[in-house]
Amino acid sequence: SACDAGEWIKKMHPMWQEPLAIPGGERQSPIDISVRKSMFDPQLKPLVMKYDPRTCQQIWNNGYSFLVEYDDTTDKSTLQGGPLEDQFRLCQFHFHWGENNKWGAEHTVDHLLYPAELHLVHWNADRYSLFEEAVMEDNGLAVIGVFLKVGKRHEGLQKLVDALPAVRHKDSVVEFTRFDASGLLPENTQDYWTYAGSLTTPPLTEAVTWIIMKQPIEVSHDQLAVFRSLLFTSAEEDVQKSMVNNFRVQQPLKGRTVRSSFV
């Protein structure tokens, strides 16, 4: 299971050595979402995503995942509603996945493992002027998590999959424009869980309002296999390591409540 993989990861991948002391450490991510312990909150508003494909700019392999980066200097691609008081801007999306189809996602639902998870990262542009500022504040970020399951081919994902060979190595970048991120959302975006958490990679700051979609999206086995053809390592390094199992081990809930938008 992911927790065994988690322990193994610590041994095998130095980059996943968890820092001993984490700022506060009271609201770390990811977590297991216990469906029966989550609290229905009728005051949660509908989520409103307005993503403009013209703000999509490039794909970057940063050595942890591949990021599809958006121009976040205007309010053209935004997220509001749901648990959020303010309007947030989309700055990037990325994925986490495993070495096989048995595990790879960061969050679990009643310990159910998905093979991958999409994160759409937004920052609070009503209160801060840059992502780098917002990432230090407890209401600074909002990340939408979408689970991936293996099934039929995802037509909207294929344009992204076709671009991945161009960013095989760490630190490679390729231009990537006119991509509609809303095409990666499940049909039902009104059923979600939400809780206060953190970034799941360094600097692990406790700045994230997590919004985890109940409905997964389906992608094909072959599409997911292309994710695994990426490398953690740069072109110069002599030992190439395939980019797999780039998920963090699950963190203690520490008394937090997970709210649901549905009964």
Ligand SMILES: NCCOCCOCCNC(=O)c1ccc(S(N)(=O)=O)cc1
């Ligand atoms: N590294 C020194 C300080 O850096 C401050 C800004 O950190 C930016 C790098 N990290 C991220 O942007 C970042 C964004 C989202 C997620 S995740 N997986 O929680 O969605 C994890 C990390």
Ligand SMILES: [Zn+2]
């Ligand atoms: Zn992530």
